[in-house]
Amino acid sequence: MDRQPSNEISLEALIAGDRAEFARLVDTYSSPIYRLGLRMLGNPQDAEDVLQNTFLNALTHIQNFEGRSSLATWLYRIAANEALMLLRKKKPEVNIEEMEGEEDAEDVRPTQFVDWSALPEEELLSGEGKKALDAAVQQLPESLRIVFLLRDVEGLSIKETADALNLTETNVKTRLLRARMALREHLSAYYSERLPARSEK
Amino acid sequence: MTNHTHTKCEELLGSLSAYIDGDLNPELCQELEKHLAECDNCRIVLNTTKRTIDLVQTPLEKPDLPEDVRERLFHRLNLDNYLTPKPK
Numbered sequence: 488m489d490r491q492p493s494n495e496i497s498l499e500a501l502i503a504g505d506r507a508e509f510a511r512l513v514d515t516y517s518s519p520i521y522r523l524g525l526r527m528l529g530n531p532q533d534a535e536d537v538l539q540n541t542f543l544n545a546l547t548h549i550q551n552f553e554g555r556s557s558l559a560t561w562l563y564r565i566a567a568n569e570a571l572m573l574l575r576k577k578k579p580e581v582n583i584e585e586m587e588g589e590e591d592a593e594d595v596r597p598t599q600f601v602d603w604s605a606l607p608e609e610e611l612l613s614g615e616g617k618k619a620l621d622a623a624v625q626q627l628p629e630s631l632r633i634v635f636l637l638r639d640v641e642g643l644s645i646k647e648t649a650d651a652l653n654l655t656e657t658n659v660k661t662r663l664l665r666a667r668m669a670l671r672e673h674l675s676a677y678y679s680e681r682l683p684a685r686s687e688k
Numbered sequence: 689m690t691n692h693t694h695t696k697c698e699e700l701l702g703s704l705s706a707y708i709d710g711d712l713n714p715e716l717c718q719e720l721e722k723h724l725a726e727c728d729n730c731r732i733v734l735n736t737t738k739r740t741i742d743l744v745q746t747p748l749e750k751p752d753l754p755e756d757v758r759e760r761l762f763h764r765l766n767l768d769n770y771l772t773p774k775p776k
Contacts (some may be wrong), residue, residue: 510762510770517761518753535757539764546765595701597733601730611743621742639741645711664705670744671737 496558499666501549514543516559519641520566526636527570528577529625537573537631541566544601556650563643564651567633574629595668604684610681623673634659635666696723698728708738 496515501509514546524537545566552561603611610616627635637648638659651658696758700720707720723740762771 507692507770510767511766513761513765513767517758521753521757536758538757539761542761542765555769596698597701597729600732602732602735604732604739608720608746611739612746623743633718640744644744645709660706664702667705667708667737667740671733671740674740675736
């Protein structure tokens with residue numbers, strides 16, 4: 488998320504009920520929140536529900552905002568909750584806490600060792616490449632995906648991600664490692680087929 | 689060197705993510721870098737993991753909010769009066 492504009496938003500004005508200032512808050516953060524919803528739920532309608540519920544919730548509770556985190560982290564926290572609630576409604580088996588205590592490295596062990604990192608960006612982000620990337624993100628379990636999206640896509644720090652999701656920093660780090668390794672495996676399988684044979688060792 | 693069942697690789701794998709974030713203590717960092725200089729597979733895992741993160745962060749992957757979605761959001765929040773052209 489772009490942090491710069493958040494500095495310009497006046498918390499005092501928001502708390503005082505300044506509608507114009509709230510509109511500015513909406514314009515500053517609606518794109519990243521919509522994007523998060525889109526990637527958590529996988530379709531525009533649900534992403535729009537997450538977006539609307541997040542700001543309705545923020546509007547109702549802005550007066551209780553204590554400033555312990557940044558406004559951005561606070562909004563992400565609401566958005567993550569909204570996204571996970573909607574997910575649970577649709578898929579009751581989803582459990583954000585499911586990773587607790589499962590910290591062995593078994594499922595992060597790499598199996599793909601083809602170096603595609605030097606492939607040109609045009610190739611990596613061709614229409615098909617982008618689809619593969621999106622599909623790989625969609626395949627992450629929800630409990631890893633939300634951590635990965637907040638930290639690596641939206642650029643929150645480990646601490647902010649932990650605050651937004653009510654997790655410990657250690658837990659965020661563990662999930663992040665798993666998410667990154669799982670994505671890397673998916674993408675390696677995809678891109679290795681696009682590498683010239685000579686690059687394989 | 690490139691046998692990935694090697695204990696060292698597995699030990700250090702858990703530090704890879706923290707290493708990418710520049711969040712690894714200097715001692716482990718040194719140990720990892722020493723290992724990376726010798727182990728092709730771990731180097732590949734590091735490079736491709738970094739590249740994976742770069743890819744999801746490219747601007748192409750961050751589309752703006754569609755205008756109709758924005759309009760419905762402002763309406764839902766009773767902010768129609770503030771629905772000015774979106775600042776660039």
